[in-house]
Amino acid sequence: MATEQDSAAEGDADTYDEFEQRVERITNVGNAAGILQWDQEVMMPEGGTPARAKQLSTLSSISHELLTDEETGELLEELEGSETTESSRNTSGEAASSDLAEDQQAVVREVRRRYDRSMKVPEELVAEISETTSNAHPTWVEAKEEDDFSIFAPTLEKLVELKREYADHIDPDADPYAVLFADYEPYIDIETAERILERLREELVPLIEAIDESDAELETDAFSGEFDDETQEELARDVLDTLGYDWNRGRLDTAPHPFSSGTQFDARVTTRFDESDLLGSITSTIHEFGHANYTIGLPDEGYGTPLGEARDLTVHESQSRLWENHIGRSQPFWERFLPAVQERFPALEDVTPRDAYEAANQVYDDNLIRVEADELTYHLHIVIRFEVERDLIRGDLAVEDVPEVWNDKYEEYLGVRPDTDAEGCLQDIHWSHGSFGYFPTYSLGSVLAAQLYAAAEADLGDIDEHTREGEFDDLNGWLREQIHVHGKRYTTPDLIERATGEEYTADHFLEYAKNKYGELYDLEEY
Amino acid sequence: MATEQDSAAEGDADTYDEFEQRVERITNVGNAAGILQWDQEVMMPEGGTPARAKQLSTLSSISHELLTDEETGELLEELEGSETTESSRNTSGEAASSDLAEDQQAVVREVRRRYDRSMKVPEELVAEISETTSNAHPTWVEAKEEDDFSIFAPTLEKLVELKREYADHIDPDADPYAVLFADYEPYIDIETAERILERLREELVPLIEAIDESDAELETDAFSGEFDDETQEELARDVLDTLGYDWNRGRLDTAPHPFSSGTQFDARVTTRFDESDLLGSITSTIHEFGHANYTIGLPDEGYGTPLGEARDLTVHESQSRLWENHIGRSQPFWERFLPAVQERFPALEDVTPRDAYEAANQVYDDNLIRVEADELTYHLHIVIRFEVERDLIRGDLAVEDVPEVWNDKYEEYLGVRPDTDAEGCLQDIHWSHGSFGYFPTYSLGSVLAAQLYAAAEADLGDIDEHTREGEFDDLNGWLREQIHVHGKRYTTPDLIERATGEEYTADHFLEYAKNKYGELYDLEEY
Secondary structure, three states: OOOHHHHHHHHHHHHHHHHHHHHHHHHHHHHHHHHHHHHHHHOOOHHHHHHHHHHHHHHHHHHHHHHHOHHHHHHHHHHHOOOOOHHHOOOOOOOOOOOOOHHHHHHHHHHHHHHHHHHHOOHHHHHHHHHHHHHHHHHHHHHHHHOOHHHHHHHHHHHHHHHHHHHHHHOOOOOHHHHHHHHHOOOOOHHHHHHHHHHHHHHHHHHHHHHHHOOOOOOOOOOOOOOOHHHHHHHHHHHHHHHOOOHHHOOEEEOOOOOEEEEOOEEEEEEOOOOOOHHHHHHHHHHHHHHHHHHHHOOHHHOOOHHHOOOHHHHHHHHHHHHHHHHOOOHHHHHHHHHHHHHHOHHHOOOOHHHHHHHHOOOOOOOOOHHHOOOOHHHHHHHHHHHHHHHHHOOOOOHHHHHHHHHHHHHHHHOOOOOOOOOOOOOOOHHHHOOOOOOHHHHHHHHHHHHHHHHHHHHHOOHHHHHHHOOOHHHHHHHHHHOHHHOOOOOHHHHHHHHHOOOOOOHHHHHHHHHHHHHHOOOOOO | OOOHHHHHHHHHHHHHHHHHHHHHHHHHHHHHHHHHHHHHHHOOOHHHHHHHHHHHHHHHHHHHHHHHOHHHHHHHHHHHOOOOOHHHOOOOOOOOOOOOOHHHHHHHHHHHHHHHHHHHOOHHHHHHHHHHHHHHHHHHHHHHHHOOHHHHHHHHHHHHHHHHHHHHHHOOOOOHHHHHHHHHOOOOOHHHHHHHHHHHHHHHHHHHHHHHHOOOOOOOOOOOOOOOHHHHHHHHHHHHHHHOOOHHHOOEEEOOOOOEEEEOOEEEEEEOOOOOOHHHHHHHHHHHHHHHHHHHHOOHHHOOOHHHOOOHHHHHHHHHHHHHHHHOOOHHHHHHHHHHHHHHOHHHOOOOHHHHHHHHOOOOOOOOOHHHOOOOHHHHHHHHHHHHHHHHHHOOOOHHHHHHHHHHHHHHHHOOOOOOOOOOOOOOOHHHHOOOOOOHHHHHHHHHHHHHHHHHHHHHOOHHHHHHHOOOHHHHHHHHHHOHHHOOOOOHHHHHHHHHOOOOOOHHHHHHHHHHHHHHOOOOOO
8 A cells, every 4th residue: 555655756756757758848849959950051952041940940939938838837846845855955056855866856957947047038038139149140241251340349239238138137136247158057157267267368378478489390281281072071980980989879971160969869970171171170070079979978868858968068068179189189199090091191101190299289379260279379269258258248348349359368368469350359150149158168178178088097097008099988988977977967066076076177277288288399397 | 090891801810820820830840840850861870760759759749739729729710700601612611711812711721621630530549550650660571571461460450440440530421541541632532533543444454465465675775784873873963953953942862762852942852873773763863853843833932831832642743753754754855864874874875865765664564563663554553552452441351361362453453463472562661651542642643744744735835845955944834833833722623623724634644655655565556
């Protein structure tokens, strides 16, 4: 006979099941939209645009309605319950019913967060932001083409205003930039992010100056020449084979702006080929491999709920950067992979692994463009956009002053001043999407990559040796176990601390950067 | 100042707008599912199956819920109104409000039909059919591989039972096969379909016998040889270019079972390549072009409602067959296109247009397989499955007797008897999908193709001359104007009568078949 307690637990189980089905439904609609977006970028003929826009808009509104439905709120309240013991409070401080398993509490925590944010922002504002960003894209393109910030300025003004309003609905008492940042990185607080970025600026600026003054001559021309697209694609497949990409759950295509997307069952990679930039396509492919490999590593049984979803942008970027930089730009990797390159492109027969390593790590201190930056100056591009957008959103910087402030910062941090807006503050698309707060996660991910790599090395021993053998199973197994299989079970700080045994820190990244570039550029002081 | 009548009309306009938005939403969900299905057939890595099944099931249930929502029913009733004049009753006999424009009445008519059919069938039955067909597919595959009908028989029994039940819910007083047929072809009554198919049988059986007895020796080896896939693909692109495929709204890929799908903004073609069957890939590509070209011709402004959707399977198949047979298997086409083939495959330099024409029209009276059949015997394959499935659904034939009846009919109509079930009643996948009533539309479409081609020729003059010049704009323009732009505005019989000036008839197809094959096989009596 069932006791009273049993029936209560059964009632909870039923409620949770109903809740889970609802969440899975929302997830499936979102994943369907993901396929439509992939198709639009990679496969769709241009004429398909008007219908695709309508299909995506319908899926987005259905998803929003399912999430903000009264019933979602009722189920959440029921599951969070009233009798919460201190020990069952989860890390974000939300109440969770003590009758729920830890995994279930995590699902409730994540859905509650999305639900609250969706409920707080009026639909009209969401629609207005969506319409404004749709129109912003062609305006940004025109401004960049005409090299004239004033064309984009009124749109940027409007977007800043709308996003401030958006932040105000979510939390009128909080720093609006912190609220926007949390859309991309919900669990790392803005103070931590600022501290990390400031430290990067403080320590990388002198390192880059030292490199600039170094007499070391790196083999920068190792990969010069013309490389046809077809063979580059074969080589991209070679590199994915080498790293252990699961082709049964993925595919490789080309896209103008490489990305990866999908689910643990089907996580696809895109890359691009430039006849004069062989190295660029290899590193870009490795980067996207890192993203897709994380997605594939999410647990199958978690599909449909946050337990089967990636832990936001910092962790995602840590995976792509770990593979791109710590593996793909390491000398052991080139010892392993160079023969494959030379087999595809016999003209490179005289290149040595050291040459390849040096070419892959050249620091360009006069480069103005983020996406063409090396591993070090990259972060100063990020720091600059972060400082500018933060001040814009906080109201400490006027839109009209952006180009000058932008250029001043380039001069101060990198020693170069853009001649044009196109090469300056107009270079990146993100603001035209209304994405303020996204940029920092690029650097935060690189910093985390170094911390994870150091922890993996402490557990696994010399990873270089494995890389030289083309053996990535240990490293990948470590990442699976420490990061991938957890989905969104833990908050970002918890996940990091469990994986590495310490708090999130830039120490490892800076140590890695100083050691690596100190050796490459023969810097005495590093 | 608005009069009372004006306000009433405005009210109607508001109601119609609300209704249209609802319909567009359902359409967008369906079209999103269409992209996911295309992706699954053409792009998806195999591992993606479990997640894709869930995504499609979610979209399907959302679509069902939106359609069968109480509000859909209320809007339909409101729009159909109470004050209906005799003249505003539309062809299907449904009431339509006299305040609605003809186009709007057509949308109401089509949605009413779908709504009623969806409402009448209990969700549990839909789910049971869906589950049974999911499991039926591997069973059918196994039965075919093992060449043993008894493996599939219990599943077929169950499917027949479920589909009879389904038909009974929709209309307990009607012939259940007629109800199922109407799922694929709602506006041609089953008596018309039977009459057409019987006439095909009666007149094609003696024609095929005469061909069998003919001494004419056709150039059947014109395209023998090995043809690599890459060059075949280039040639498939050539043929699409020649026919005028709109690449801005389409693309070509390969799939194991060629199909085309999409919307007027994005209608894609798939084909397949067999190294030993060049002709097969060309005709299959032309066939799918016909389907995609119809889809692209649907009106842009109708996107989202039935006005922008194809008029069911008979008309769709008429478009593919018209291009495949009346153009692609004509001698003028080969006069035009053979040089392109020879440029891609120089080994074929000695083939003449007449050789190609004969090879493309060889009649195989000993072939047992529908998908390998020629233009004439094809219809006997259809007639046989039609007769068998009709008798199964009507309860006039027991499942266990299917193989024997099947084989008897092959002997009677085609003079060949299958040795195995695999080459007999197990050859096609459709029954495992629960698709009873689908098959007839293949032949009905071919018959309509001939009727449309004759009408186009009456309007445009000698189409052969245009084909010889590679000029397809006139023919395509005629099809656009007479068929494509109407979407589902008219019922099928109305559409046919408007386009051709006469009722749906097999006369033109039989005349075409007798003339063409009488000449090819030197038949005195034809």
